[in-house]
Amino acid sequence: MNDAYGTSPAGRLDVDGVSLSAGTFRIVRDLSLTAAPGEVVGLVGPNGSGKSTLLRSVYRVVRPAAGRVSVDGQDAWSIGSRSYARMVAAVVQEAASVEGDLTVREVVAMGRTPYKRLLDGETPDDRRAMTTALDGVGAAHLTHRTFTHLSGGEKQRVLIARALAQRPALLVLDEPTNHLDIRHQLDVLALLRRLPATVLLALHDLNLAAAFCDRMYVLKAGQVAASGPPAEVLTPALISEVYGVASEVAVHPRTGTPQVTYLT
Amino acid sequence: MRFTLVVGLLAGALAVAMTVALGVGAVQVPPAEVWGIVGHRLGLPWPAEVSWTRARETIIFDVRAPRVLLGAVCGAGLAAVGTAMQALVRNPLADPYLLGVSSGASFGAVTMIVLGTTLFGTRGSLPLAAFAGALAAMVLVFAAARAGGGVSSLRLVLAGVGVASVFAALTSFLLLTAERGNEAREVLSWTLGGLGGVGWDTLWLPLAVLVAASVFLMTQARNLNLLLAGEEAAATMGLAVGAFRVRMFVLLSLVTGVLVSAAGPIGFVGLMAPHAVRVLVGGDHRRVMPAAILGGAIFLVLADVAARTISAPQEIPVGVLTALCGGPFFLWLMRRGSRRAEGGAAL
Numbered sequence: 001m002n003d004a005y006g007t008s009p010a011g012r013l014d015v016d017g018v019s020l021s022a023g024t025f026r027i028v029r030d031l032s033l034t035a036a037p038g039e040v041v042g043l044v045g046p047n048g049s050g051k052s053t054l055l056r057s058v059y060r061v062v063r064p065a066a067g068r069v070s071v072d073g074q075d076a077w078s079i080g081s082r083s084y085a086r087m088v089a090a091v092v093q094e095a096a097s098v099e100g101d102l103t104v105r106e107v108v109a110m111g112r113t114p115y116k117r118l119l120d121g122e123t124p125d126d127r128r129a130m131t132t133a134l135d136g137v138g139a140a141h142l143t144h145r146t147f148t149h150l151s152g153g154e155k156q157r158v159l160i161a162r163a164l165a166q167r168p169a170l171l172v173l174d175e176p177t178n179h180l181d182i183r184h185q186l187d188v189l190a191l192l193r194r195l196p197a198t199v200l201l202a203l204h205d206l207n208l209a210a211a212f213c214d215r216m217y218v219l220k221a222g223q224v225a226a227s228g229p230p231a232e233v234l235t236p237a238l239i240s241e242v243y244g245v246a247s248e249v250a251v252h253p254r255t256g257t258p259q260v261t262y263l264t
Numbered sequence: 265m266r267f268t269l270v271v272g273l274l275a276g277a278l279a280v281a282m283t284v285a286l287g288v289g290a291v292q293v294p295p296a297e298v299w300g301i302v303g304h305r306l307g308l309p310w311p312a313e314v315s316w317t318r319a320r321e322t323i324i325f326d327v328r329a330p331r332v333l334l335g336a337v338c339g340a341g342l343a344a345v346g347t348a349m350q351a352l353v354r355n356p357l358a359d360p361y362l363l364g365v366s367s368g369a370s371f372g373a374v375t376m377i378v379l380g381t382t383l384f385g386t387r388g389s390l391p392l393a394a395f396a397g398a399l400a401a402m403v404l405v406f407a408a409a410r411a412g413g414g415v416s417s418l419r420l421v422l423a424g425v426g427v428a429s430v431f432a433a434l435t436s437f438l439l440l441t442a443e444r445g446n447e448a449r450e451v452l453s454w455t456l457g458g459l460g461g462v463g464w465d466t467l468w469l470p471l472a473v474l475v476a477a478s479v480f481l482m483t484q485a486r487n488l489n490l491l492l493a494g495e496e497a498a499a500t501m502g503l504a505v506g507a508f509r510v511r512m513f514v515l516l517s518l519v520t521g522v523l524v525s526a527a528g529p530i531g532f533v534g535l536m537a538p539h540a541v542r543v544l545v546g547g548d549h550r551r552v553m554p555a556a557i558l559g560g561a562i563f564l565v566l567a568d569v570a571a572r573t574i575s576a577p578q579e580i581p582v583g584v585l586t587a588l589c590g591g592p593f594f595l596w597l598m599r600r601g602s603r604r605a606e607g608g609a610a611l
Contacts, residue, residue, distance in 0.1 A: 056496070098494075113489075
C-alpha cells in the first residue's frame with residue numbers, strides 16, 4: 001500500500017557492527033545504528049568523524065569491511081544495486097553539480113531509472129511519481145527550468161525530488177543544508193520532516209539537528225559517542241568531549257527544543 | 265513534438281547533404297539524376313528508364329556513393345562516441361580524438377601496416393589492431409587520470425593529451441623508419457584522416473558496427489544521464505558504475521578502432537556534434553544521442569564535400585578541415601567552461 005508520495009510505508013534501517021575503511025585507514029569501527037520507519041534520524045559529529053563514510057555505506061557505495069547494513073531486513077549487498085535503489089534514495093554531497101544542460105524534469109526523471117528496462121518509455125505512473133515529488137518539495141514551478149541555472153536552495157529541493165521519484169522507503173542525505181541560507185535550510189528540513197519515508201541525514205548545525213530530528217547519533221572518531229532524542233544527547237559535557245568546545249544548553253521556552261550556545 | 269520535428273529536419277538535411285555530396289565533383293550531376301541512378305542500382309521500380317551514361321552511373325554509384333556513405337557512417341559514429349565519452353568523463357571537452365583514443369587506434373593500424381603482418385587477412389586485421397590500440401589508449405588515459413583516487417575531469421583531459429602525443433610520436437616514428445617509402449607516404453596521408461579511395465567492400469564493417477553500436481548506445485541513454493549527476497549519485501540510482509564504464513570503454517574503443525581503420529583519425533566531430541544538437545534538443549541523452557548521430561553524419565558529409573572541392577582537383581584530407589572548425593570550437597568551449605566553472609567539474 002502506498003501513500004500520497006507512493007513511498008512504501010516501511011523503511012527500517014539497521015546498521016549492525018559496521019566497520020569501514022579507506023585504504024588501510026579504518027574510518028568507522030564496529031558501529032551500530034537503527035532508524036525506525038518514518039523516523040528522522042540525525043548524524044552529527046566533527047569533520048572526519050565518519051559521518052559521510054557511514055552514509056555512503058548506507059546508500060551502498062562503500063562496502064563494509066565487517067558488519068551488515070540492512071533495510072527492512074534485506075542485506076544491502078545481497079540484493080542488486082537496482083533493487084536497492086528502489087528502497088533507498090540519496091542526496092549526496094557531490095550531487096549539487098549536475099553536468100550538462102538538463103531541465104529540472106529530466107533531472108527528476110533520473111530517479112525513475114531503477115524502475116526502467118532498456119527501452120521502456122515513460123509511463124503514467126512515472127509521470128505521477130515525478131509530479132508528486134516536485135509538488136512535495138514545492139518545485140513544480142521549476143519543472144521546465146534548466147537545472148544549472150537554479151539557485152542553491154532550488155537545486156537542493158530538485159535533488160530531493162529526484163530522490164523522492166525513486167519512491168524510497170529510506171532517504172539518506174549528506175548535509176542537505178550545506179551552502180543554503182537560513183531560510184532555505186529551514187525549508188529543506190521542514191520538508192524532510194513531512195516526508196513519509198524514513199530519513200537519515202548528516203548535519204553540522206547542532207541546533208538545527210535538535211530542532212528537526214526525532215533522534216540523533218553523535219559520532220566521534222568513527223564510533224557512536226552518544227545517541228537518543230536531542231534533549232537527552234545534547235549536554236555541555238558531551239559537546240565538550242566530542243568537539244572540545246565549551247557550551248551551555250537551554251531548552252527554548254517557546255519551541256521546547258534544546259538550544260546550544262557556544263561559549264568562546 | 266519539438267524533438268520529433270528536430271529529428272525529422274536533421275534526417276531531411278542528411279538526405280539533402282548526401283544528394284549534394286553525390287552530385288558535386290569534377291563531373292556535376294543534378295539531384296534528380298543522382299536519385300535516378302541510386303534507385304536504378306538498388307533495383308527500385310523507379311526510374312523506369314535509364315537516361316544517363318554508363319560512366320556517370322559508375323561515378324555516382326561505385327566511386328562517390330561509398331565515399332559519401334562512409335562519411336555519413338564515420339560522422340555518425342564519431343558523434344555517438346563523443347556523446348557517450350562526454351557523459352562518461354563528465355566533461356564537455358571529451359572527444360575520441362582529444363582523449364588520444366583515435367591516436368591509439370591509428371598506432372595500432374599503422375603498426376599492422378608497416379610490419380606487414382596479417383592475422384586474418386588484411387581486411388580483418390586492420391580494424392582489430394586499431395581496436396586494440398584504441399582500447400589500450402582508453403585504459404591508459406583512464407589509469408593515468410585515476411592515479412591517486414577519484415577521476416577528475418581535468419586530469420582525464422590532460423592524460424588524454426599526454427597519451428595522444430605519445431601514440432602520435434610512435435606512429436610518426438614507425439612511418440619514418442619504415443623501409444617501404446612510398447607506402448609510408450600513403451599511410452601518412454591516411455593518418456590525417458580522409459575518406460578518399462573507399463569502395464563498397466570497405467564500407468560494410470563500419471556500417472554494421474555503427475548500426476549495432478547506435479542501437480546499444482540508445483538503450484543506454486538513461487544510464488548516461490545518470491552519470492551527469494556524478495558517480496556516487498548514479499550508483500544510488502541503481503547503476504553499477506564500474507561495470508558500466510568497462511562495457512562502454514570496450515564498445516567506444518571498438519567503434520573508434522573500426523572507424524579509424526576505415527578513414528583515419530578524424531578529429532572534433534565527436535566534440536562538436538553533441539554540443540550543436542544540445543542547443544536544439546537539450547541535454548537528455550535519450551534525445552541527444554539520436555540527434556548527435558544525425559548531426560555528425562551531416563557535418564562530415566558536408567566537410568568531405570568541402571575537402572573535395574575547395575582546391576579541386578587537389579583533395580584536402582577531411583580531418584584537416586574538421587580540425588580547422590573544431591580547434592576554434594574547442595577553445596571557445598574551454599573559455600565558456602572556465603567562465604561558467606561550477607562545482608569544479610568543468611575545465
